[in-house]
Amino acid sequence: MDSELHQLYDLTGLSSNMEDYMEVISLLSVENRVVRVKDIAKKLNIKMPSVTSALNRLRDLELIEYEKYVFVELTEEGKKISGQVYNKHKQLSHFFHDVLQLNPVTADQEACKVEHTLTPEACIQLHKFMQFMKKADDDKEPWYAELRAVLVQK
Amino acid sequence: MDSELHQLYDLTGLSSNMEDYMEVISLLSVENRVVRVKDIAKKLNIKMPSVTSALNRLRDLELIEYEKYVFVELTEEGKKISGQVYNKHKQLSHFFHDVLQLNPVTADQEACKVEHTLTPEACIQLHKFMQFMKKADDDKEPWYAELRAVLVQK
DNA sequence: TTAAAAAATTAGACATCTCTAAAATACTTA
DNA sequence: TAAGTATTTTAGAGATGTCTAATTTTTTAA
Numbered sequence: 202m203d204s205e206l207h208q209l210y211d212l213t214g215l216s217s218n219m220e221d222y223m224e225v226i227s228l229l230s231v232e233n234r235v236v237r238v239k240d241i242a243k244k245l246n247i248k249m250p251s252v253t254s255a256l257n258r259l260r261d262l263e264l265i266e267y268e269k270y271v272f273v274e275l276t277e278e279g280k281k282i283s284g285q286v287y288n289k290h291k292q293l294s295h296f297f298h299d300v301l302q303l304n305p306v307t308a309d310q311e312a313c314k315v316e317h318t319l320t321p322e323a324c325i326q327l328h329k330f331m332q333f334m335k336k337a338d339d340d341k342e343p344w345y346a347e348l349r350a351v352l353v354q355k
Numbered sequence: 356m357d358s359e360l361h362q363l364y365d366l367t368g369l370s371s372n373m374e375d376y377m378e379v380i381s382l383l384s385v386e387n388r389v390v391r392v393k394d395i396a397k398k399l400n401i402k403m404p405s406v407t408s409a410l411n412r413l414r415d416l417e418l419i420e421y422e423k424y425v426f427v428e429l430t431e432e433g434k435k436i437s438g439q440v441y442n443k444h445k446q447l448s449h450f451f452h453d454v455l456q457l458n459p460v461t462a463d464q465e466a467c468k469v470e471h472t473l474t475p476e477a478c479i480q481l482h483k484f485m486q487f488m489k490k491a492d493d494d495k496e497p498w499y500a501e502l503r504a505v506l507v508q509k
Numbered sequence: 510t511t512a513a514a515a516a517a518t519t520a521g522a523c524a525t526c527t528c529t530a531a532a533a534t535a536c537t538t539a
Numbered sequence: 540t541a542a543g544t545a546t547t548t549t550a551g552a553g554a555t556g557t558c559t560a561a562t563t564t565t566t567t568a569a
Binding site for chain 1: 515516517518519520
């Protein structure tokens with residue numbers, strides 16, 4: 202159990218920016234048939250030449266398959282890493298939305314930033330915490346309703 | 356009340372690194388009589404020339420008073436900003452320690468990283484959340500004891 | 510099938526933040 | 540007070556990650 206969680210939250214060894222690229226590539230490869238430089242740039246709010254140079258670095262790290270003018274694909278290693286980042290993201294985004302009651306968009310933005318900094322240990326604890334909170338919500342615990350009321354207040 | 360909180364958590368407009376410098380300078384000016392380049396470097400785990408160049412930038416921003424070979428002091432604006440960062444830090448460190456049950460050192464490290472990314476809105480919600488949790492702890496709510504038990508488990 | 514439009518890349522610059530090596534300044538103590 | 544030590548700064552380089560302008564390649568459509 203412990204080792205499973207560790208696997209989920211293992212560090213990638215990538216910079217925040219590179220992790221962002223991996224995550225966006227992963228998202229786009231689900232959303233669209235192909236992953237375009239233009240779309241990566243749009244999602245990350247940067248210009249295309251920045252994407253090209255990032256893709257070259259990610260290819261050198263063997264996290265993507267990429268040749269000039271050809272669409273991008275994740276390698277097995279790349280899928281593993283983007284999956285790890287995405288798991289952290291989901292966890293955090295739930296925390297910010299379901300617990301702290303931020304609106305979904307803000308919760309997502311917040312998760313985007315924090316996901317790169319959380320250590321495996323913190324993720325494991327957050328995971329346990331979120332399970333507890335989810336159960337309280339499902340069981341309609343009165344204290345959980347109170348918490349929600351407090352957080353929704355201006 | 357709302358505006359008070361906003362003031363506490365307002366963004367500094369500084370990069371993560373610059374915020375770290377401000378925080379360390381603030382800490383050292385409490386700990387020691389004077390703030391030395393050497394000590395800043397040690398706290399941030401970097402070399403002295405990096406500190407010198409950061410100090411020049413912070414002086415240009417009028418956040419510190421600094422002249423070559425003379426000890427560093429925070430300006431009023433600098434105190435305000437380092438205070439804001441420190442408040443976020445304290446909040447987060449409590450969350451990681453008191454709620455998620457990370458050990459104090461890890462909790463502090465985690466806070467150090469996250470403190471630069473949290474928006475004012477998220478901070479406000481976290482603040483409310485922490486107040487609720489503290490009250491539950493003080494009131495010895497059974498569910499709070501359960502939560503703690505879950506989080507302490509391996 | 511070829512001209513126009515769209516997409517992507519290259520080239521080169523710039524900001525941030527770090528480093529090492531060497532020089533300058535300040536402090537200490539014999 | 541002068542020599543030696545500690546501290547700080549300068550100079551210059553390198554990594555990361557961004558940009559604009561110009562060029563190249565691919566796609567589209569007349």
